[in-house]
Amino acid sequence: MNLKQLSQMLGLSQTTVSRALNGYPEVNRETRERVLQAVRETGYRPNKAAQRLATGKAGSLGLVMPTAPGHPSDVHFGEFLTGLGEEALRHDFHFVITPADPNDEVGALRRLAISGNVDALFVAYMRGHDPRLDMLKSLSIPFVVHGRSIGSEPDYPYLDIDNEAAFYDATKLLLQLGHRRFAVMNGPEHLDFAIRRKMGVSAALAERGLTLDEACVTHTAMTDEQGLFAMERFLQLPERPTAILCSSTVLALGAIRIINQAGLKLGEDISLIAHDDVLPLLKPENFSVPLTTTRSPLRAAGVRIAERLIGQIKDLGSYPEQELWKAELIVRASTGAAPAG
Amino acid sequence: MNLKQLSQMLGLSQTTVSRALNGYPEVNRETRERVLQAVRETGYRPNKAAQRLATGKAGSLGLVMPTAPGHPSDVHFGEFLTGLGEEALRHDFHFVITPADPNDEVGALRRLAISGNVDALFVAYMRGHDPRLDMLKSLSIPFVVHGRSIGSEPDYPYLDIDNEAAFYDATKLLLQLGHRRFAVMNGPEHLDFAIRRKMGVSAALAERGLTLDEACVTHTAMTDEQGLFAMERFLQLPERPTAILCSSTVLALGAIRIINQAGLKLGEDISLIAHDDVLPLLKPENFSVPLTTTRSPLRAAGVRIAERLIGQIKDLGSYPEQELWKAELIVRASTGAAPAG
DNA sequence: AACGTCTTCCAAAGCGCTTTAAAATATGTA
DNA sequence: TACATATTTTAAAGCGCTTTGGAAGACGTT
Numbered sequence: 001m002n003l004k005q006l007s008q009m010l011g012l013s014q015t016t017v018s019r020a021l022n023g024y025p026e027v028n029r030e031t032r033e034r035v036l037q038a039v040r041e042t043g044y045r046p047n048k049a050a051q052r053l054a055t056g057k058a059g060s061l062g063l064v065m066p067t068a069p070g071h072p073s074d075v076h077f078g079e080f081l082t083g084l085g086e087e088a089l090r091h092d093f094h095f096v097i098t099p100a101d102p103n104d105e106v107g108a109l110r111r112l113a114i115s116g117n118v119d120a121l122f123v124a125y126m127r128g129h130d131p132r133l134d135m136l137k138s139l140s141i142p143f144v145v146h147g148r149s150i151g152s153e154p155d156y157p158y159l160d161i162d163n164e165a166a167f168y169d170a171t172k173l174l175l176q177l178g179h180r181r182f183a184v185m186n187g188p189e190h191l192d193f194a195i196r197r198k199m200g201v202s203a204a205l206a207e208r209g210l211t212l213d214e215a216c217v218t219h220t221a222m223t224d225e226q227g228l229f230a231m232e233r234f235l236q237l238p239e240r241p242t243a244i245l246c247s248s249t250v251l252a253l254g255a256i257r258i259i260n261q262a263g264l265k266l267g268e269d270i271s272l273i274a275h276d277d278v279l280p281l282l283k284p285e286n287f288s289v290p291l292t293t294t295r296s297p298l299r300a301a302g303v304r305i306a307e308r309l310i311g312q313i314k315d316l317g318s319y320p321e322q323e324l325w326k327a328e329l330i331v332r333a334s335t336g337a338a339p340a341g
Numbered sequence: 342m343n344l345k346q347l348s349q350m351l352g353l354s355q356t357t358v359s360r361a362l363n364g365y366p367e368v369n370r371e372t373r374e375r376v377l378q379a380v381r382e383t384g385y386r387p388n389k390a391a392q393r394l395a396t397g398k399a400g401s402l403g404l405v406m407p408t409a410p411g412h413p414s415d416v417h418f419g420e421f422l423t424g425l426g427e428e429a430l431r432h433d434f435h436f437v438i439t440p441a442d443p444n445d446e447v448g449a450l451r452r453l454a455i456s457g458n459v460d461a462l463f464v465a466y467m468r469g470h471d472p473r474l475d476m477l478k479s480l481s482i483p484f485v486v487h488g489r490s491i492g493s494e495p496d497y498p499y500l501d502i503d504n505e506a507a508f509y510d511a512t513k514l515l516l517q518l519g520h521r522r523f524a525v526m527n528g529p530e531h532l533d534f535a536i537r538r539k540m541g542v543s544a545a546l547a548e549r550g551l552t553l554d555e556a557c558v559t560h561t562a563m564t565d566e567q568g569l570f571a572m573e574r575f576l577q578l579p580e581r582p583t584a585i586l587c588s589s590t591v592l593a594l595g596a597i598r599i600i601n602q603a604g605l606k607l608g609e610d611i612s613l614i615a616h617d618d619v620l621p622l623l624k625p626e627n628f629s630v631p632l633t634t635t636r637s638p639l640r641a642a643g644v645r646i647a648e649r650l651i652g653q654i655k656d657l658g659s660y661p662e663q664e665l666w667k668a669e670l671i672v673r674a675s676t677g678a679a680p681a682g
Numbered sequence: 683a684a685c686g687t688c689t690t691c692c693a694a695a696g697c698g699c700t701t702t703a704a705a706a707t708a709t710g711t712a
Numbered sequence: 713t714a715c716a717t718a719t720t721t722t723a724a725a726g727c728g729c730t731t732t733g734g735a736a737g738a739c740g741t742t
Contacts, residue, residue, distance in 0.1 A: 002698055013722045018700060028720060047457040049393040050698035053727045058390070060437070067426035072621035073640070077419035085408035085440030094458075096401070097436040099426030116388040116728085117435075225624050250622055253594075257629050280413035281591055281622075283566050288598050299414070343728055354692045359730060369690060391728035394697045457698090 001044045010038055021046070052116070060094050061309055062118030064109050066102040072221055075250060076298055079279050080146075083302020084122070091310045106131050113139050120309045122146065126192040142312045144305050150192050157321045159305050163193045166294040166327035167200030170245055170273040173292075173329065175208055178338035179243035179271060182212060185230045185255060187247045189219035194247065197275070201245055216241055220251075227254025235262055242338050246274040249282050252291060271335040275327070290332035296325060342385045351379055362387070393457070401435050402650055403459030405450050407443040413562055416591060417639055420620050421487075424643020425463070432651045447472050454480050461650040463487065467533040483653045485646050491533050498662045500646050504534045507635040507668035508541030511586055511614040514633075514670065516549055519679035520584035520612060523553060526571045526596060528588045530560035535588065538616070542586055557582055561592075568595025576603055583679050587615040590623050593632060608677040615675075616668070631673035637666060 007017040012031070019027045020035035038044070052058045061084065065077070081095070088094065096118050100108030109132055113121055121143040123132055129151035136143050137156060145158040171182065184201055187194040202212050215237060220226035227250065234241055235258065246252045252274040256266055264270050266289040276284050276293035284291035308319045348358040353372070361368045361376035379385070393399045402425065406418070422436070429435065437459050441449030450473055454462055462484040464473055470492035477484050478497060486499040512523065525542055528535040543553050556578060561567035568591065575582055576599065587593045593615040597607060605611050607630040617625050617634035625632035649660045 003700095004698075014699080015701080015723080016721055019721095022700085026720065031720080043455070045452060045455045047394070047698050049390045049399070049457050050727090051700080052390040053388070053394055053729085054698080054700040056727080065422065065426055067423045067430060069427060071423070073420040073423035075416070075419065075620075075622045077422070078416065079414040081406065081418070081438075082408045082412070082414035085406055085438075086410060089408060089440040089442065094440065094453075095436075095438040097422075097426075097438060099430040099435065101430065110384075111386055112435075114384070114386045116390050221621070223622050223624070225627050228627055253623075254627065257627070261629060279416075280562070281416045281564050282594075283564070286566050286569055286595065286598070288602060344730095345728075355729080356692055356694095356731080357690080360691090363730085367690065372690080388728050391697090392730080394699085395728080395730040397697075 001042050002047065003044075006038060006042065006044050009042075010035060056116075057313070058096075058117060058119050059092060060096050060118050061088065061306065062096045062098070062112045062121045064098050064100045064105055064112060064123070066105055067099045068102055071102055072223070075222065075279065075281070076277055079277070079298050080124070080302045083299035084306040085302075086299075087303045087306035087310065091314070093306070093310055106135055110135055110139070113141050119313045120144075122305060122309065127190045128192060128195055130192075142309060144308050146301060146305060147192050148196075150195050154322065157308070159301055159308070159323045159325070161296045161301070161325045161327050163196040163327075164200040164203070166275065166296070166329070167197040167245055168204045169200075169329050170292075170294055171201045171204035171243075173331070173335065174243040174245075174271055174273065175204060177243075177271065177335060180210065180338065181216075181239055181241040182210075182243045182245065183216035183234045183237075183241035184212065184218070185227060185244060185246045185251045186217060186219050187222055194219060197245070197247060222248040222250050224250055224254035224257075227251035228258055229254075231255035231258035242270055244270060244272040246272060249274045249276050249279070249284050249291065249293070252284075252287075253282070256287065256289075267333045267336040269339055271338070273329075273335060276330075284330075285332065287334070289334050292332045292335040293330050294327040295330050296327040301325070342383050343388065347376075347379060347383065347385050350383075351376060397457075398654070399437075399458060399460050400433060401437050401459050402429065402461050402463055402647065403437045403439070403453045404463045404465075405439050405441045405446055405453060407446055408440045409443055412443055413564070416563065416620065416622070417618055420618065420639050421465070421643045424640035425647040426643075427640070428644045428647035428651065432655070434647070434651055447476055451476055451480070454482050460654045461485075463646060463650065468531045469533060469536055471533075483650060485649050487642060487646055488533050489537075491536050495663065498649070500642055500649070500664045500666070502637045502642070502666045502668050504537040504668075505541040505544070507616065507637070507670070508538040508586055509545045510541075510670050511633075511635055512542045512545035512584075514672070515584040515586075515612055515614065515676065515679075516545060518584075518612065518676060521551065521679065522557075522580055522582040523551075523584045523586065524557035524575045524578075524582035525553065525559070526568060526585060526587045526592045527558060527560050528563055535560060538586070538588060563589040563591050565591055565595035565598075568592035569599055570595075572596035572599035583611055585611060585613040587613060590615045590617050590620070590625050590632065590634070593625075593628075594623065597628065597630075608674045610680055612676040612679070614670075617671075625671075626673065628675070630675050633673045633676040634671050635668040636671050637668040642666070 003014050007014045016027060017035050020032040098108050098112045124146040126147040126149040130149035133149055133152050133156055145156055148158050148160045205212055218230040259266050259270055273292045276295045278297040284293045311319055344355050348355045358376050361373040439449050439453045465487040467488040467490040471490035474490055474493050474497055486497055489499050489501045546553055559571040600607050600611055614633045617636045619638040625634045652660055
């Protein structure tokens with residue numbers, strides 16, 4: 001069933017039917033009712049491709065998903081997408097997701113942008129001086145970045161959390177509790193959030209004349225296994241750290257396992273603060289020792305980014321181009337006074 | 342830059358350029374080279390909407406993602422999609438994901454199917470007698486189901502793991518270890534995999550004249566928190582179960598926390614077997630007591646489903662319509678002989 | 683020279699929609 | 713009644729691609 005058939009059935013022109021469907025004013029009330037009724041009866045749905053070709057609007061947001069055999073999937077992806085979807089649903093938008101070779105994300109993004117398949121793009125996992133930014137700026141398609149790219153002019157639209165402040169505050173808290181030996185279990189080295197979190201830690205330490213030893217920093221994928229490896233390494237250090245900052249609750253999970261195995265008490269022998277993206281899967285308050293966290297719901301970021309993207313496409317008023325959200329520092333039992341000595 | 346401009350630039354007709362691009366034989370070698378070169382220089386990419394309209398092929402797989410405020414995201418989604426993507430990438434396919442009100446998945450799926458936006462559909466999280474099946478069968482778009490729908494004629498294309506056999510085998514192992522009091526921490530009640538897993542447990546028990554007490558079964562979302570609640574409940578039972586079958590390693594995570602808190606030893610006082618979808622996030626072999634699991638990589642299922650879907654679209658030969666994969670039973674330390682008494 | 687056969691290219695139609703420009707009809711006013 | 717003005721409808725063009733049905737030219741054969 002297409003427009004032509006539908007309009008013939010109704011004895012109307014395609015124009016009129018199209019207008020009735022799209023809410024144009026210049027169509028008689030009765031006629032519109034008749035059209036709508038016919039649509040209900042036939043289950044007619046306009047062909048999206050044709051609509052897109054005619055209007056240039058696709059009703060879709062595009063994103064690139066890196067994938068390859070052995071390339072680990074991202075725990076956060078589902079939760080973030082659910083947030084995007086919450087808002088997209090309200091506007092009848094959908095997503096076009098292009099799988100991409102992890103080494104060719106820029107190319108994949110570019111092809112997606114000029115394919116005419118999407119109205120706007122979303123990118124995340126920004127690196128320092130991210131090459132995708134120049135590409136995106138050169139195109140004339142709306143986009144919003146989740147995160148930022150250190151080393152690039154901050155003249156692009158983004159939504160980020162203040163990673164540096166979050167980890168600065170967290171470190172500050174640990175310093176006040178008397179800790180002096182710090183370690184950081186961070187995300188992949190080249191990623192902006194990892195860079196800024198480390199900066200936050202270093203800045204807080206510097207205020208007390210302390211420096212962060214590189215031996216006390218790991219950069220890994222955020223899985224329980226990596227948390228486990230990192231913690232094993234920290235515990236073997238001659239000057240064992242008493243305060244751990246952790247870029248994810250999943251990493252913390254592995255770390256805590258090792259802490260327990262070593263017979264150490266979390267919140268007494270070792271304090272730990274993790275960043276919490278508020279994944280439904282893992283609640284820091286339910287850890288056997290509830291976790292002190294820097295909290296910022298990933299899903300809310302998804303909702304907001306969809307809102308901005310769709311708002312821009314539909315011209316629903318203007319939004320701030322740059323947003324920096326504060327993370328909440330939530331103190332629970334995994335942080336305590338530094339052990340004596 | 343579109344076809345028209347490109348062909349004018351080259352002094353060729355659109356037909357010839359189109360054919361050169363799509364690998365048709367009736368175009369001179371030199372001419373083709375010239376076209377390809379121009380494409381490289383200009384960065385021309387055909388408009389997907391136009392291509393789709395002209396060919397009826399979209400180069401995309403469609404899926405529906407339920408989402409609503411408060412509706413938890415799915416941990417497995419990212420991993421499965423990564424698998425789909427692995428294969429899709431090889432064929433230059435992308436995904437169209439429609440967010441949907443959890444109460445209107447059937448409608449959303451139907452709209453997606455007839456939007457002309459996708460060449461094939463994928464559905465998962467099948468329920469008993471799933472209403473999506475009839476809808477899909479009535480349409481003439483290829484689809485593959487991940488899982489099955491108990492209570493429906495098994496005449497639709499699916500890929501499932503043998504959940505019943507997996508949990509039957511797991512139960513059998515525990516029986517051999519002398520366990521007599523069983524509990525099951527399962528996924529949501531209406532889902533096919535949950536139903537079948539419970540059937541597997543019951544069947545094995547029945548062979549020994551045992552029955553599964555409903556008080557020893559929970560049906561919940563698969564988060565650590567729910568695992569925790571469920572285990573708390575089991576421990577309060579007058580006849581405490583000594584053997585737990587668990588539909589997910591994430592649930593197991595919460596359960597084990599409670600087991601530890603209660604001062605019980607996993608693999609001694611209580612044995613536990615969990616189903617492992619092989620998520621990068623959580624490795625059962627790294628649990629402080631390594632977990633015995635029924636193992637079946639979710640990602641592999643994703644790859645295979647994409648393979649079948651794309652194969653069907655591109656007519657790359659035939660695939661079995663129904664596939665039932667065996668899960669591996671991997672014995673680790675979380676299972677041991679039943680405690681005396 | 684005339685013919686058939688390949689090879690290589692092209693004009694134009696068509697995919698299903700939106701939208702422009704104009705026509706047909708209804709309504710109001712002098 | 714005649715005309716101007718709103719209201720409602722339509723024919724046709726166009727979005728950017730693929731594909732059908734030829735046409736033009738090169739080549740070999742008789």
